[in-house]
């Protein structure tokens with residue numbers, strides 16, 4: 001059994017000071033049971049908690065740590081930057097470098113604005129789409145998460161597609177009325193929703209590969225179909241690549257699938273572990289953003305020098321070392337193969353979805369192609385699996401509806417250790 005005394009004491013103290021004892025809900029382990037571990041440090045593929053426990057980790061801080069922990073180029077960049085003072089609130093050379101890199105790497109981006117989180121990026125992109133089109137409604141997909149902006153905290157109503165209902169107290173009915181929610185991969189339902197809301201829809205926002213219901217891939221033709229519908233109806237197509245950007249390829253999902261959105265939102269990897277988000281796209285749309293245009297958006301620490309130094313150091317490595325993605329594909333394929341062999345060995349037919357270094361093991365035998373099918377997973381058994389993997393020294397995401405991320409710090413030997421832990425944990429819970 002893991003020793004958790006220090007984490008327990010810290011969690012008890014934290015709960016009196018911070019809502020739920022954490023600064024982001026998923027960290028509280030509510031979906032899997034047990035108390036969260038407080039992490040002290042990390043190096044390469046390993047996390048070390050306050051009780052000295054060591055874990056191979058497959059969370060990558062929910063995506064950013066694509067190159068593992070302790071990347072020297074990023075560390076040196078941050079040290080260089082901090083000696084010049086952390087922040088000026090004025091434009092800097094590094095922001096121009098960052099914008100040049102993003103425009104060079106992400107195929108559809110001609111102009112980009114830096115913000116401080118994925119949520120800020122998606123909130124801003126929606127406001128821009130609404131301001132640019134003069135229309136109010138947006139379409140999102142059930143099970144896709146775009147941060148905690150009011151427009152996105154909307155549950156799907158009953159039926160194929162309907163007015164959303166607030167998914168959180170504090171979100172107004174008015175806001176919910178402007179968000180239409182449709183099942184992922186259901187192109188006919190998108191078409192139906194557009195026809196039911198003629199000339200009212202400003203944008204469709206989608207995770208081109210979903211990470212937030214577990215890993216779910218777009219059906220063949222789905223993204224292309226969204227592009228066609230947006231062209232036909234003058235709707236702004238927004239790819240939320242906060243998770244897939246720079247992970248699935250240096251040009252993200254849009255490069256992998258060859259479908260170009262009008263706007264792209266970015267986060268996570270873009271900051272190399274520091275708080276950074278961005279939104280960008282066609283110059284014709286982006287030029288409407290203040291102060292170039294009338295659509296307001298601002299931020300005290302947007303383009304922060306420390307974060308820009310870290311982000312540029314991250315993106316330069318991804319841009320200049322394409323073998324990073326070959327390594328991620330090979331190691332992730334090895335892990336998937338091992339997981340499939342383990343399931344076969346124990347006579348389980350659970351579903352595994354994977355693309356590049358995004359993997360999900362769903363505790364259901366159904367194909368998982370949308371939120372309804374993802375929710376057929378046995379989340380109670382997943383919770384026991386999560387805790388069994390921790391006991392076996394592997395830290396996976398504390399929710400069935402999250403994705404595992406492989407970093408370049410994981411080599412073949414460590415991948416074998418992950419597969420061995422998976423087999424032990426499956427034997428313990430199945």
Ligand code: KE4
Pocket residue numbers: 024025026027062117118119120122145146147148207211212240241242243267268277402
């Ligand atoms: P942030 O505001 O958390 O930086 O980004 C929001 C966001 C936007 N779009 C996508 C596709 C995202 O995955 C996210 C955030 N992802 C979650 C993990 N599923 C962050 C973890 C957390 O909430 O603590």
